[in-house]
Amino acid sequence: MESVLHTRLAGLPEPRVGKVREVYDLGRDLLIVATDRISAFDVIMANGIPGKGRILNQLSAYWFRALSNVCPNHMISSDAATIEALFAEPHPELIGRSMIAKRAKPLSIECVARGFITGSLFKEYKASGGRIHGLDLPDGLEESSKLPEPIFTPATKATEGHDENISFKQAADLVGTETVEKVRDWTLEIYRRAANKCADAGIILADTKFEFGETEDGLIWIDEALTPDSSRFWDASRYSPGHSQPSYDKQFVRDFLESIRWDKRPPGPALPADVVERTYAKYLEAFRRLTGLVAPE
Ligand SMILES: Nc1ncnc2c1ncn2[C@@H]1O[C@H](COP(=O)(O)OP(=O)(O)OP(=O)(O)O)[C@@H](O)[C@H]1O
Ligand SMILES: [Mg+2]
Known part of the structure; x- marks a missing residue:
């Protein structure tokens, strides 16, 4: 199987190209294509993981379907x-990795739900002595600790660099109080349901990021749904708080990059065949455990 690293569709305007996905304007709707590109430390690697885009697209489709009773979402079809x-x-290169989606006007915030404290939030927790504005967090949390309750931590959408965590009040100033309350409730409800499903599969959903957008018919959930690119999945059998947890999907890539002492500056290096294979196997394992399906279509 060859990697699909780029797509070009004659007759359509140039797509908007993200790190992994390419978004085509179909006129009324959008066509979102997940390529096989893989990034680590925000840099795209020279080669892809053949089949990864199909897994990501079909995981999103699975969750949009499974959680469609929590809130409306943008999925129209991912059927071949x-x-x-x-x-x-x-x-043929599009099959399995593409979704026709209802166009929305994306809100200017990212909606993050966290059941465990790690990453940027743990850094802020340490730096502020446990007092993060607007969040009532207990004292003495270690890295990767489970939080007493899942929390909503909105972030700005940085066009360059990392998204920045903001308070609920700042989010309300950006999108309006009524809107932020609605997306907070949806974010937490999606997180709770998905985290339960993940737990049944032996996976901890540490945190996950959603986007919502405005349409003529109101707010909808857009972008992707609970994929390894938008979520931290941890293997429950290997969980131990007090330090960062191995990444479910990208650990072999990170280990390899460390072994060659890569300076984390673009362009990304090529991944050797065994790293590609083992990484694909992890994506496939996550897909199987979460969806109960044998393989993506
Ligand atoms: N239904 C939708 N309507 C309008 N825009 C959407 C919809 N779904 C997703 N988008 C937008 O499409 C883009 C998806 O692209 P992608 O995630 O590949 O790139 P990105 O978020 O800019 O960069 P990154 O690679 O860092 O994720 C996002 O900007 C997202 O807001
Ligand atoms: Mg994105």
């Missing part, structure tokens, strides 16, 4: 025949 029918020519 429907995607093929968009084009006069065959596009």
